Amino acid sequence: MAEITRLIHEYLRHDKKFPHVWCPGCGIGIMLGSLIRAIDKTGYSKDDIVLVSGIGCTGRLPVYVDFNTLHTTHGRALTFATGIKLAKPRLKVIVIMGDGDAVAIGGNHFIHAARRNIDITAIIVNNSVYGMTGGQYSPTTPYGMKSTTTPYSNVEHAFNISELAVTAGAVFVGRGTVFHAKLLDSLMEKAFAKVGFSVVEIISHCHTQFGRLNRMGTAVEMMQWQRDHSVTVEKAAQMKTEELKDKFKIGVLVDRELPAYQDEYEKVRRWAKGTEKR
Amino acid sequence: MAEAQKKKDIPHIDIYRAWCKACGICVAFCPTETLARDEGGYPYVKYPEKCINCGWCEIRCPDFAITVEGKKNGKKVRDQFEKESPEKGTAAPGQ
Ligand SMILES: Cc1ncc(C[n+]2csc(CCOP(=O)(O)OP(=O)(O)O)c2C)c(N)n1
Ligand code: SF4
Ligand code: SF4
Ligand code: SF4
Numbered sequence: 001m002a003e004i005t006r007l008i009h010e011y012l013r014h015d016k017k018f019p020h021v022w023c024p025g026c027g028i029g030i031m032l033g034s035l036i037r038a039i040d041k042t043g044y045s046k047d048d049i050v051l052v053s054g055i056g057c058t059g060r061l062p063v064y065v066d067f068n069t070l071h072t073t074h075g076r077a078l079t080f081a082t083g084i085k086l087a088k089p090r091l092k093v094i095v096i097m098g099d100g101d102a103v104a105i106g107g108n109h110f111i112h113a114a115r116r117n118i119d120i121t122a123i124i125v126n127n128s129v130y131g132m133t134g135g136q137y138s139p140t141t142p143y144g145m146k147s148t149t150t151p152y153s154n155v156e157h158a159f160n161i162s163e164l165a166v167t168a169g170a171v172f173v174g175r176g177t178v179f180h181a182k183l184l185d186s187l188m189e190k191a192f193a194k195v196g197f198s199v200v201e202i203i204s205h206c207h208t209q210f211g212r213l214n215r216m217g218t219a220v221e222m223m224q225w226q227r228d229h230s231v232t233v234e235k236a237a238q239m240k241t242e243e244l245k246d247k248f249k250i251g252v253l254v255d256r257e258l259p260a261y262q263d264e265y266e267k268v269r270r271w272a273k274g275t276e277k278r
Numbered sequence: 279m280a281e282a283q284k285k286k287d288i289p290h291i292d293i294y295r296a297w298c299k300a301c302g303i304c305v306a307f308c309p310t311e312t313l314a315r316d317e318g319g320y321p322y323v324k325y326p327e328k329c330i331n332c333g334w335c336e337i338r339c340p341d342f343a344i345t346v347e348g349k350k351n352g353k354k355v356r357d358q359f360e361k362e363s364p365e366k367g368t369a370a371p372g373q
């Protein structure tokens with residue numbers, strides 16, 4: 001099995017400081033492993049991959065890997081990625097965002113990228129909180145949970161990122177957890193193979209902020225929580241609503257075909273130039 | 279003979295202390311209790327013969343600090359990595 005780590009080292013930027021910046025046991029490192037393995041499976045060369053991130057603990061990820069990488073501004077990763085994809089459609093563009101990045105400040109970009117169905121894969125690490133800035137609540141902080149800005153209790157209701165992506169029009173939506181790291185590999189592989197806007201939501205833990213404030217324990221205990229509160233889509237189909245009350249689904253939530261934006265846009269170009277009749 | 283054969287088949291587990299952050303994930307989710315934690319919380323191989331080479335410790339390690347391989351597979355990952363990159367770490371975090 002050591003070949004797994006050998007493969008990972010092929011993609012790490014060894015001139016960066018390791019061990020990486022994330023807290024001991026943070027799920028982002030586990031997800032980074034899945035990401036590298038899944039990208040390796042695509043067969044793209046390093047130069048054909050563009051990783052774009054915003055700001056946050058998750059947003060630091062591209063710093064560590066040897067692809068074309070852009071570390072942009074908080075919430076705007078998808079806008080930069082859209083520009084790259086339209087300028088160079090042959091590149092594989094992958095966006096890495098935190099939950100705050102993706103659906104708080106970047107929420108509007110997220111729904112419209114999905115609606116347009118531009119060929120980008122959005123990978124979202126959902127740790128239910130703003131990890132980097134000190135544990136403020138995010139739009140995915142569940143009702144009734146604490147954060148540094150909801151010290152009594154969060155009285156708002158959380159976005160379900162995957163359902164939002166489905167409704168907004170993404171052609172592929174998968175959800176996994178960092179506990180289920182092998183599932184993450186396969187969800188990412190499927191997302192990368194899809195033409196159009198694909199989303200992989202990764203339920204992760206920020207034990208040092210969210211976990212601490214909500215007495216959820218260590219990274220290990222929060223991963224046990226992920227294991228105990230998730231059910232596969234297949235299993236969920238056999239279960240009653242009542243049994244699914246405190247569970248979330250993992251697996252492929254949507255996989256459908258729709259014309260992708262950059263191809264449609266190319267058509268418009270040809271119509272406008274008169275090289276093709278509308 | 280059978281004993282010697284068995285010993286040869288025990289997977290080799292390598293823990294790279296320089297990158298390990300003692301989070302305990304590899305130990306907690308090892309299905310065979312091959313691994314245990316020392317006083318500092320760092321993992322060590324307690325019962326090497328129990329390892330079934332499932333690879334979960336390696337896959338779930340957030341810091342790429344533990345590797346497992348069937349003995350016959352040759353070189354250790356760490357050796358290879360250290361040879362390629364004698365100097366690790368110049369960039370400062372939090373750029
Ligand atoms: C325009 C702007 N607003 C606010 C911030 C401060 N800020 C940095 S990261 C962050 C939130 C991070 O949360 P998330 O996206 O969930 O990432 P995580 O750290 O949890 O991985 C915020 C609000 C910023 N850098 N830029
Ligand atoms: S603050 Fe939270 S999200 Fe950020 S590295 Fe630490 S555990 Fe991970
Ligand atoms: S390979 Fe599996 S059995 Fe062996 S130490 Fe790792 S988790 Fe335990
Ligand atoms: S999972 Fe990795 S970082 Fe955590 S204790 Fe094990 S080897 Fe160390």
Ligand SMILES: [Mg+2]
Nearest residue numbers: 098099129131
């Ligand atoms: Mg977050």
